[in-house]
Amino acid sequence: MAERVRLIDVAREAGTSVSTVSRALNGSDLISPEVVAHVRAVAGQLGYRADKRAQEFKLGRPLTVGVTVPDLANPFFSEVLKGLNAAARAGGYRLLIGESGEDPAEELRLVDELVDYSGALVLCSSRLTRAGLEKALAQPVPVVCINRNVKNAGVVAIDYRVASRLLLEHLTGLGHRRVLYVGGPASSWSDGERRRTLRRTARALDVTLDEVDGGWSGNHGYDAGPAVLHSRATAVITFNDLVGIGLLSWMYDNGVEVPSELSVASYDDIPIAAYSRPPLTSLRNERARLGELAWQQLTKRLGGDAWPAPDLLTPELVMRASTGTARRRARIR
Amino acid sequence: MAERVRLIDVAREAGTSVSTVSRALNGSDLISPEVVAHVRAVAGQLGYRADKRAQEFKLGRPLTVGVTVPDLANPFFSEVLKGLNAAARAGGYRLLIGESGEDPAEELRLVDELVDYSGALVLCSSRLTRAGLEKALAQPVPVVCINRNVKNAGVVAIDYRVASRLLLEHLTGLGHRRVLYVGGPASSWSDGERRRTLRRTARALDVTLDEVDGGWSGNHGYDAGPAVLHSRATAVITFNDLVGIGLLSWMYDNGVEVPSELSVASYDDIPIAAYSRPPLTSLRNERARLGELAWQQLTKRLGGDAWPAPDLLTPELVMRASTGTARRRARIR
DNA sequence: TCCTAGAATGCAAACGATTGCAACCGATCG
């Protein structure tokens, strides 16, 4: 934990002025090559590292992107972060990450805090109320929303219309005529979209669609077990894979065979979805790409352009053993 | 996206100097109450928000803690982050998070970058080589290691001696005499600790312990399936729950019944461990507490004290259905 | 020999805040 070496120390040691050192280190062509070499050598010897905070402070806008996610423990979000982080770093930016814990009030607090340090904001699956969102958009920095549609902001989302169609067509193809949707958190825009598109598609396919409330975690899925069984559906679609896996577990504990008595399918296809028992049919999406696209929208905007049109990502159905034809009605043994 | 309001704008509007505004806003007792009220009112009206970057720059050390984790998608790490984040925020600090992707070289790069913006570093389950670690510790900021033991740094870790004893005693209690450990990444210190303590305890309990290499993800666990079956062990301990769940899935796919033919237990007890099929016996630990303790060590150190003694957290065995007495030998059907 | 163009370098202001110190005020006291 040595003392910091500053520009002035290098200048003194090299026998020049700070401006010369600064220019030499930053590769200005105003400086003679010999001096550049000398300064570089001295700087290296002294172990000089520019104070990034001072640099950025002087330069203006902070090179930081503030990001909020509802739940860091959900691989969906961590992979979005991975993509966003890679893109942002390539563009010279860092990520400041905040987790709201699925709580809209906390998310608002986070936004308020992050904006102090960030030159831009990315709200991932924002749980903000409409009013909260307005406040966030009123901040003096550009905002991109992932999986949430808003005006005056960048928008990157998964195409849930396609998603819901893929799921329902798969299930009807297996002969299911009555499907239950186990929903997510009420504050989730994407839950709303899933419901909306499922309903529409169900109508078009002449499928009966029921809905119950669930949540976002394995616990929520497990707890939804009884409600699922009491519905008369032969197939279930869950808000996400964690819920789906929890539900599978309840079915197992209660002797309901999947898929012969009940089919289960879900959104997101997180890695462990392949390792549930039975493996979960789910909708794969390019989550990392969501992050990348968010960054692209941001750079365009930071470059002075208007917001581009929303980017929509098309998911892909991954069929696994949790869905099949219904051979008999589920009943608790 | 309005223009930023600065201190000078407030001063002009309030008809005073910047110093007065600064003091009024920061609650100095040198200012008369009326002026404070007036300045506060004007500031509020103008929507003034202090430029945190300028503040911190002036004040000196950055109020940021840089953190590295190997894998954001592993709930173990996200919960450590949760605890660390809560504690750090309570202390007025923010987190700058970097993910190394289990790659030591990338982690070194991360450290190098994070240190430019951070007043302290937390390395979570660092995969750094000894040399890399030395470099990291030579940085001009205090460093805390979570789940890695080093000199001249803060250390917070899980007590793997206890952990391994709990696991092996549980298994021997069920009658197992031959146990296989499916290991983690070679760069993981905690994998080393698990192996070391397992070996020692196995010797003490007169259990035969075999080892194979695995990894950190569900895929690694699945891929270890054949090796597990070819070993003559009746019980398996996996590096972590993701590996355990992957392994369970392979056993299922290949007709091996758990636990009647093979018991599986693991470290960490991440939430979905309860929802694997069968539910996974695992070692619960207070991950969020790891983060908290790391912060406590840091504050002590930042306060000028020497590094406190390492904090060791004792895990707790959660028995679930993946372990039981071996009734017959596993064989692929 | 003197002047000047052009290259190289240094001086000092700036980014937005905090803070030590000096200056100022009215009131009290001698």
Place this chain on the structure above:
DNA sequence: CGATCGGTTGCAATCGTTTGCATTCTAGGA
């Protein structure tokens, strides 16, 4: 009535950089 004092307030330096502009120096042409 002037000196003093406590309570307020403002001036200016400062944090570590970058950068516009002035300055210096060298060499070449007249």
